[in-house]
Amino acid sequence: MNQARELNTTLFGSLRALLGERVTTSRGVREHHGKDESYYPYAPPDAVAFPRSTEEVRDITNLCRMHSTPIIPFGVGTSLEGHVLAIHGGVCMDLSQMNEILAVHEADLDCTVQAGVTRKQLNEHIRHSGLMFPIDPGADATLGGMVATRASGTNAVRYGTMRENVIALTVVLADGRIIKTARRSRKSSAGYDLTRLFVGSEGTLGIITEVTVRLYAIPEAMSAAVCSFRNIAGAVDTVIETLQSGIPIARCEALCATTMRAINAYSKTNYPEQPMLFLEFHGTHGSVEEQARLVQEFARANGGMEFQWATRAEERSRLWQARHDAYFACLQLRPGTRCVSTDVCVPISRLTECIVETTRDIDRASMPIPLFGHVGDGNFHCVILVRPDNEADLAEARALNARLVNRALDMEGTCTGEHGVGFGKMKWLAAEHGEALSLMAAIKRAFDPEGLLNPGKMVAP
Amino acid sequence: MNQARELNTTLFGSLRALLGERVTTSRGVREHHGKDESYYPYAPPDAVAFPRSTEEVRDITNLCRMHSTPIIPFGVGTSLEGHVLAIHGGVCMDLSQMNEILAVHEADLDCTVQAGVTRKQLNEHIRHSGLMFPIDPGADATLGGMVATRASGTNAVRYGTMRENVIALTVVLADGRIIKTARRSRKSSAGYDLTRLFVGSEGTLGIITEVTVRLYAIPEAMSAAVCSFRNIAGAVDTVIETLQSGIPIARCEALCATTMRAINAYSKTNYPEQPMLFLEFHGTHGSVEEQARLVQEFARANGGMEFQWATRAEERSRLWQARHDAYFACLQLRPGTRCVSTDVCVPISRLTECIVETTRDIDRASMPIPLFGHVGDGNFHCVILVRPDNEADLAEARALNARLVNRALDMEGTCTGEHGVGFGKMKWLAAEHGEALSLMAAIKRAFDPEGLLNPGKMVAP
Numbered sequence: 001m002n003q004a005r006e007l008n009t010t011l012f013g014s015l016r017a018l019l020g021e022r023v024t025t026s027r028g029v030r031e032h033h034g035k036d037e038s039y040y041p042y043a044p045p046d047a048v049a050f051p052r053s054t055e056e057v058r059d060i061t062n063l064c065r066m067h068s069t070p071i072i073p074f075g076v077g078t079s080l081e082g083h084v085l086a087i088h089g090g091v092c093m094d095l096s097q098m099n100e101i102l103a104v105h106e107a108d109l110d111c112t113v114q115a116g117v118t119r120k121q122l123n124e125h126i127r128h129s130g131l132m133f134p135i136d137p138g139a140d141a142t143l144g145g146m147v148a149t150r151a152s153g154t155n156a157v158r159y160g161t162m163r164e165n166v167i168a169l170t171v172v173l174a175d176g177r178i179i180k181t182a183r184r185s186r187k188s189s190a191g192y193d194l195t196r197l198f199v200g201s202e203g204t205l206g207i208i209t210e211v212t213v214r215l216y217a218i219p220e221a222m223s224a225a226v227c228s229f230r231n232i233a234g235a236v237d238t239v240i241e242t243l244q245s246g247i248p249i250a251r252c253e254a255l256c257a258t259t260m261r262a263i264n265a266y267s268k269t270n271y272p273e274q275p276m277l278f279l280e281f282h283g284t285h286g287s288v289e290e291q292a293r294l295v296q297e298f299a300r301a302n303g304g305m306e307f308q309w310a311t312r313a314e315e316r317s318r319l320w321q322a323r324h325d326a327y328f329a330c331l332q333l334r335p336g337t338r339c340v341s342t343d344v345c346v347p348i349s350r351l352t353e354c355i356v357e358t359t360r361d362i363d364r365a366s367m368p369i370p371l372f373g374h375v376g377d378g379n380f381h382c383v384i385l386v387r388p389d390n391e392a393d394l395a396e397a398r399a400l401n402a403r404l405v406n407r408a409l410d411m412e413g414t415c416t417g418e419h420g421v422g423f424g425k426m427k428w429l430a431a432e433h434g435e436a437l438s439l440m441a442a443i444k445r446a447f448d449p450e451g452l453l454n455p456g457k458m459v460a461p
Numbered sequence: 462m463n464q465a466r467e468l469n470t471t472l473f474g475s476l477r478a479l480l481g482e483r484v485t486t487s488r489g490v491r492e493h494h495g496k497d498e499s500y501y502p503y504a505p506p507d508a509v510a511f512p513r514s515t516e517e518v519r520d521i522t523n524l525c526r527m528h529s530t531p532i533i534p535f536g537v538g539t540s541l542e543g544h545v546l547a548i549h550g551g552v553c554m555d556l557s558q559m560n561e562i563l564a565v566h567e568a569d570l571d572c573t574v575q576a577g578v579t580r581k582q583l584n585e586h587i588r589h590s591g592l593m594f595p596i597d598p599g600a601d602a603t604l605g606g607m608v609a610t611r612a613s614g615t616n617a618v619r620y621g622t623m624r625e626n627v628i629a630l631t632v633v634l635a636d637g638r639i640i641k642t643a644r645r646s647r648k649s650s651a652g653y654d655l656t657r658l659f660v661g662s663e664g665t666l667g668i669i670t671e672v673t674v675r676l677y678a679i680p681e682a683m684s685a686a687v688c689s690f691r692n693i694a695g696a697v698d699t700v701i702e703t704l705q706s707g708i709p710i711a712r713c714e715a716l717c718a719t720t721m722r723a724i725n726a727y728s729k730t731n732y733p734e735q736p737m738l739f740l741e742f743h744g745t746h747g748s749v750e751e752q753a754r755l756v757q758e759f760a761r762a763n764g765g766m767e768f769q770w771a772t773r774a775e776e777r778s779r780l781w782q783a784r785h786d787a788y789f790a791c792l793q794l795r796p797g798t799r800c801v802s803t804d805v806c807v808p809i810s811r812l813t814e815c816i817v818e819t820t821r822d823i824d825r826a827s828m829p830i831p832l833f834g835h836v837g838d839g840n841f842h843c844v845i846l847v848r849p850d851n852e853a854d855l856a857e858a859r860a861l862n863a864r865l866v867n868r869a870l871d872m873e874g875t876c877t878g879e880h881g882v883g884f885g886k887m888k889w890l891a892a893e894h895g896e897a898l899s900l901m902a903a904i905k906r907a908f909d910p911e912g913l914l915n916p917g918k919m920v921a922p
Contacts, residue, residue, distance in 0.1 A: 107701055107810035150650040161648050163657070164625055179897040185806040186838045187622050188875035189611040189661055190882060190893055191919065192901045196624070196657030200650055217707030240568055246678030248709070287748045345646040349568035377647045414649035421651060432651055436640040439908070440653045446907040447900070458652065 007046040007091070011067040015049055015091070018059055022050040022097070033072075033092040036079040037139075038424060039338040039388060045072055045086035050097045054170055054178055054209040057093065061207065062176040064091050070455050073203040075116065075145030078137075080341050081422025083149065083202055087456045093207060095144055101125050102210065110167055110184065112212040115144025131215040134159040134250075137418065138324040143211045149420035150200030154323065157243075157376030158250040158282065159216065161418070163199050170210035171198055174448040184212060197443070202420055203454035205447040219282035222250070223292060224316045225307035227279065227299050228272040232256060232359070232371075234302035235277045236352045239375045241298040243348065247291050251280035251320075252376045256359075258333070259326055259370040259383075266329030267322040277304070277375075278323050280316070330370045330383040337367075337385040340397040344408035345379035345417025354411055355380060361400055367393060369400075379417035406431075421458045429459065468507040468552070472528040476510060476552070479520055483511040483558070494533075494553040497540040498600075499885060500799040500849060506533055506547035511558045515631055515639055515670040518554065522668065523637040525552050531916050534664040536577065536606030539598075541802050542883025544610065544663055548917045554668060556605055562586050563671065571628055571645065573673040576605025592676040595620040595711075598879065599785040604672045610881035611661030615784065618704075618837030619711040619743065620677065622879070624660050631671035632659055635909040645673060658904070663881055664915035666908040680743035683711070684753060685777045686768035688740065688760050689733040693717060693820070693832075695763035696738045697813045700836045702759040704809070708752050712741035712781075713837045717820075719794070720787055720831040720844075727790030728783040738765070738836075739784050741777070791831040791844040798828075798846040801858040805869035806840035806878030815872055816841060822861055828854065830861070840878035867892075882919045890920065 007025060015023040024030075025047045034044025046069075051057045064071050070090025077084055086092060098114035101122065105111065106129050113122060120140045122133050137146060137153035145151070147169065152161035159165065168182040181194040198205060229235040235254045242249055255263070260273045279295065281288045296307055310319045322329075331339060346354050355371065362369040362382065373380025384400060386393035405415045405428050415428035429437050437459065444451075444461045451461050468486060476484040485491075486508045495505025507530075512518045525532050531551025538545055547553060559575035562583065566572065567590050574583060581601045583594050598607060598614035606612070608630065613622035620626065629643040642655040659666060690696040696715045703710055716724070721734045740756065742749045757768055771780045783790075792800060807815050816832065823830040823843065834841025845861060847854035866876045866889050876889040890898050898920065905922045908914075912922050 105808065105810060107705065108808040109704065110808070150648075150654075152648055156648065160625070163648075163654065164621070173900070177896050179895065179900060181897060183870075183875045183893065184808050184873040185840075185869075185875045185878065186809070187611075187613055187617065187624075187806055187840060187878050189804075189877045189879050190875045190886065191661070191890055191898070192666075192904055193611075193624065193654075193657045193661055194897055194900060196654045200652070200654055205653075217705055219707055243570065244568065244678055246680055283748070284751055286751055287744070290745055290747055343650075345648055347566065347569040347571070347645050348647070349566060379646075379648060408646075409644075412645040414644045414646045414651045416650045417646065417648050418650050425651065429652055432644065434640065435638050436642060436655055437652070439634070439640060439655060442907045443653055443904065446903045 008067050008069065011063060011069060012047060014063045015047065015060065018056065019049055024048055033074055033084065033094060034086060036077050036082060036084050038080050038082050039340055039386065040082040040085060040424065043085035043087045045092035046089045048092045048094055050094050052097050054172060057172045057207050057209050058176050058178055060091065060093060061172050065174065065176065065450065065452060068450065068452065070452050071207065072454050073148065073207050075142035076118065078139035078141050079145065079149060079422060080419040081424035083420060083422040083457060087423065095142065098209065104129065106131065109215045110212055111215055112210060113143055114210055115208050116142050118142050119146065126215060130218050132218045133213060133215055135162060135165055143213065144208045147199050147208050147211055148202050152377070152418045154251045154253055154374060156374060157252060158248055163196060165214045166195055166199050166211065167214060168212040169195055169198050169208050171206035171208055173206045174450065174453050200420065202422065202458050204444060204458045205453065221285045221288040222280065222282050222316065223288050224280040224310040224319050225292065226271060226319065227277045227304045227307050228274040229277070230303040232275040232355055233352045234304060235275050236355065236375050238277060238295065238299045238302045238304060240348055242295050243376060245294065247294055249279065249291065249295065249376065250282040251278065253278040253323055253372065254375040255326065255372040256370060258368060259330060259372045262329040262333050262370055263322050263326055266332055267325055269322055278319065326372055327383060330385065333368045333370070334385040336387065338388045340384040340386055340401060341419065342382040342384070342401050342404050343416045343419040344404055344413055345377060346408050346411045346413030348378040350411040351375060351378050354407060357407060358382065358404055361403060365400060366396060377417065423457050426458065469528050469530065472524060472530060473508060475524045476508065476521065479517065480510055485509055494535055494545065494555060495547055497538050497543060497545050499541050499543050500801055500847065501543040501546060501885065504546035504548045506553035507550045509553045509555055511555050513558050515633060518633045518668050518670050519637050519639055521552065521554060522633050526635065526637065526911065526913060529911065529913065531913050532668065533915050534609065534668050536603035537579065539600035539602050540606065540610060540883060541880040542885035544881060544883040544918060548884065556603065559670065565590065567592065570676045571673055572676055573671060574604055576669050576672055577603050579603050580607065587676060591679050593679045594674060594676055596623060596626055599788070604674065605669045608660050608669055608672055609663050611879070613838070613879045615712045615714055615835060617835060618713060619709055624657060626675045627656055627660050627672065628675060629673040630656055630659050630669050632667035632669055634667045635911065635914050661881065663883065663919050665905060665919045666914065682746045682749040683741065683743050683777065684749050685741040685771040685780050686753065687732060687780065688738045688765045688768050689735040690738070691764040693736040693816055694813045695765060696736050697816065697836050699738060699756065699760045699763045699765060701809055703756050704837060706755065708755055710740065710752065710756065710837065711743040712739065714739040714784055714833065715836040716787065716833040717831060719829060720791060720833045723790040723794050723831055724783050724787055727793055728786055730783055739780065787833055788844060791846065794829045794831070795846040797848065799849045801845040801847055801862060802880065803843040803845070803862050803865050804877045804880040805865055805874055806838060807869050807872045807874030809839040811872040811874070812836060812839050815868060818868060819843065819865055822864060826861060827857060838878065884918050887919065
């Protein structure tokens with residue numbers, strides 16, 4: 001744990017006057033907020049505040065600014081690149097008590113929620129209306145956090161990422177002003193796209209307090225299947241052909257044989273321990289059948305076996321739960337380890353080549369490294385299992401990640417498809433963006449001239 | 462025509478040295494570039510330059526900056542809010558000679574083109590590959606212009622607007638630097654979304670020289686139909702129910718009886734002169750049939766007649782040509798007039814109410830005012846036919862537009878769904894965005910501190 005900083009007592013007194021018991025410097029709470037799902041060491045904030053309204057977020061922001069104290073927004077702490085670590089101290093703003101669903105507009109297929117609402121909470125709330133919010137990064141993240149990291153996950157191939165699904169945001173700026181980034185209409189050409197600028201800004205440009213997102217009608221039919229392949233290239237080629245045919249597949253995830261072994265052990269399943277595709281089709285009964293038939297044909301031609309179906313809701317849930325638990329299942333392959341998660345994304349035409357080259361690195365590595373990902377988007381993850389205090393493991397993991405990122409950049413890809421920059425990926429942005437990075441820094445300076453919003457993340461101002 | 466300004470002779474000499482005959486101060490060329498499709502008076506630039514490469518755009522930009530001379534990017538001049546008018550003089554940068562298709566990546570479903578490529582040129586080029594670029598604002602605009610105004614049109618309900626379909630841009634900044642806004646991968650969480658910031662920036666933040674966009678597989682089946690209704694509310698309700706059912710309709714356009722009368726006269730068609738929906742379905746043969754059957758049921762329940770089908774490619778083309786010609790057809794309702802085009806967009810639940818209230822204004826107006834639009838997006842246009850030199854007509858049109866914009870804003874809508882701000886909509890941005898407008902101004906100052914990029918448009922710095 002980092003050296004404990006003392007929070008300015010005047011600031012703490014003012015926060016107490018504002019929030020009562022909803023601000024604390026207790027060691028346990030600070031430690032809980034000084035860590036995310038990454039392998040980076042603890043960096044606890046000096047205090048944690050639990051606002052319940054946009055106005056309270058504004059007031060906390062104003063107090064922190066008067067004392068030149070950093071502010072770190074926090075959802076549920078499931079980020080993977082150190083986004084929430086208080087590396088320069090300051091006040092963590094935990095938005096989990098801002099969990100009210102403010103409005104559901106069924107006819108407009110949208111809803112507005114406070115930033116602390118989680119995706120499962122939202123889906124539970126709207127289920128009776130026949131609507132769903134499909135973006136699914138695996139973790140039960142908050143909507144605010146998902147906006148901040150431009151999250152996506154298994155459904156993005158059909159429904160897009162947070163970038164395509166946020167309609168408007170309420171944001172508290174560094175100077176305490178409250179803005180709305182857009183109106184609620186589906187489209188607009190009225191000015192610069194502030195909404196998209198805050199999507200993926202990781203708390204460095206403002207604090208997102210309310211989120212309006214698109215909703216979708218729950219399809220008449222949803223059907224999932226798994227299909228094993230002789231090699232991962234066959235699985236990826238099946239997905240490429242599916243997309244090129246315009247088949248609106250809802251999910252298509254590839255998993256390597258090591259991942260399947262981990263899943264079988266962890267989830268008590270008995271899938272073939274071979275490269276696999278997990279697929280899902282949404283539509284009417286007729287269109288789901290038709291989509292599945294076409295994809296099965298592509299799979300067969302690429303060395304795939306017969307589909308194993310999961311049509312009932314419980315079977316589908318079990319299947320996707322197994323997929324979502326892949327991360328935790330993999331950790332059990334080497335007990336006591338933590339994970340260095342990679343996250344490159346490349347144009348899909350380069351995906352097979354990128355995965356095959358990476359597999360060669362994996363074969364040479366000293367630790368088990370499962371690989372799986374959202375192949376429809378060209379995005380995949382290696383789960384590098386490291387002993388957290390073992391410098392050799394960490395060095396090997398960092399070297400493997402560096403090789404992978406460079407490989408992706410050479411293929412016109414990105415260092416992060418969905419996890420975000422945090423501070424873990426900052427060192428790659430110059431290679432990825434070149435001169436454009438200085439434009440990002442200029443935006444940061446214009447929005448947060450004193451550098452108090454989540455400092456040390458994303459871009460250096 | 463505005464007072465002719467004299468272009469600095471040193472600047473003109475330098476431009477000549479750079480571009481030879483591809484820069485001119487000829488009156489005819491300047492006049493052609495001092496006007497768009499709007500009713501605003503001519504504002505010709507002092508010179509027009511025709512660059513052929515990103516590097517030439519950079520060199521022109523550097524020369525203009527040295528002489529504190531405004532730069533106005535120009536595509537084919539089909540904008541509707543005075544976007545390209547040189548209201549502060551300067552050099553018009555006509556990008557129409559930058560019309561090379563640089564790369565088509567079939568497996569990745571994307572392509573990269575120079576900014577002067579038009580959408581029809583692109584579709585012609587890729588047709589043999591079974592791909593299409595679906596965004597269709599009616600006019601055969603350049604891709605660069607479509608990016609700059611965040612264009613959309615009839616297919617947006619299914620395929621999104623330019624916001625959802627641009628992958629990356631090459632941009633020349635005000636200081637002459639050349640940046641790429643993103644890599645070519647489908648998704649990325651690596652930094653602020655510069656791509657979306659330039660989409661809709663109307664030449665005020667940088668000059669877009671290359672565009673990478675998504676492509677789509679040409680569907681196995683495409684089928685179009687028209688359906689007449691007793692009233693426009695029945696048409697709109699049919700569309701709302703269609704969207705709520707998750708039917709992936711490709712196009713759904715509503716047209717009022719006056720518009721249908723104009724179309725019949727102009728396009729020699731014999732559609733019923735009643736409120737109509739123009740519909741299009743994309744998918745497999747089976748899914749197109751299924752979609753159409755469901756929508757026909759909704760239509761019947763809302764007072765719609767039997768669908769009249771257009772399944773063959775030529776029939777579909779004729780139908781959509783008639784729809785696209787609606788604007789020109791309407792102009793013929795009152796020969797010698799020009800059009801003040803409105804462009805509000807509201808949440809779809811408010812669309813019927815917004816259209817019905819607007820229809821009351823139309824009934825009281827002294828001129829014919831056809832109404833039609835992209836109802837699936839909540840976006841519609843009134844074509845207010847004014848005699849260009851008649852101050853009473855113009856005042857009446859402005860008043861009607863003002864009432865309509867205020868109505869849309871009261872309904873959580875926007876003053877412009879797809880035409881953009883230019884200078885015609887600048888006066889509404891404060892009402893629409895409140896404090897957020899100052900953030901847009903801050904971005905403008907950060908990107909273009911000297912205010913040389915398309916000055917007098919979008920936001921005041």
